[in-house]
Amino acid sequence: MYTKIMVPIDLTHLDKMGKALQAAADLAKLYGAEVYYVSVTGSLPSELARNPEVFAKKLDEFVAMQNSTYGVKGFGHPITASDPAADLDRLLSDAGEAIEADLVIMASHVPGFWENLFHAHGNYVATHAHMSVFLVR
Template identity: 30%
Template sequence: MYKKILIPVDLSEPAMSEKGEAAAVELAKIGDAEIRLVTVQFPTPLTFMDYVPDDFEAQLRENSESALKELAAGLDYPKEKVSTAIRLGSVYAEVLAEAEAWGADLIVIGSHRPSMSTYLLGSNAKTIVRHAKCSVLVARD
């Protein structure tokens, strides 16, 4: 089955990410796979740099690392088979880059049900599905 399962996590919407986490853990148990949780941070726009503390991005990274470790610890899966990663940039590009760099053979992503706004504007899940070099499972309610 799958040996390396990547789970993109949106730390600002934990309920959506939980869908993907649950599905990924069940699949990982079948094949004794490794799991990696990845989150993507947006770079702080240059126009805001005068209004945020000098260590703002370092604080964001530290908070993200802490939240990811907490999520990883909460998974019903052996801790030695779970890792985390934080990337900086656009969500879909960084998730795809992490999948390729880590050698993922499956990406499991939680997503909203399609609505008119996502048909017109697009979504990260849609772009990941279209451009991934490995299998992608989109988990919904």
């Protein structure tokens, strides 16, 4: 049913992504699918990495850990953007198309006050993507 699963990853908030990572691993094992972990960074130094190359290495380390922990075949897909915060929605949708994913599994959050000020990225991807989107809260 699924052959390529895309999972957007925020390497600074991995503690909040456990359910989504588990769901992706379970579905990947069930269907023999590949998992593509997509993460977006800026070209300037950040708290996570001083440059996009270091960021890509951290993503590769994360992917290796996921492959080992869950026994899935996963790949990293780092994206560098000039303004990740402003372009994240479009970049994630474009990545799904580029990977040719047939399922996107995204971690979500409990709705609350902040949704009145900021939109959720999962909503955008779910309404604009051409593939199935599974939001995990």
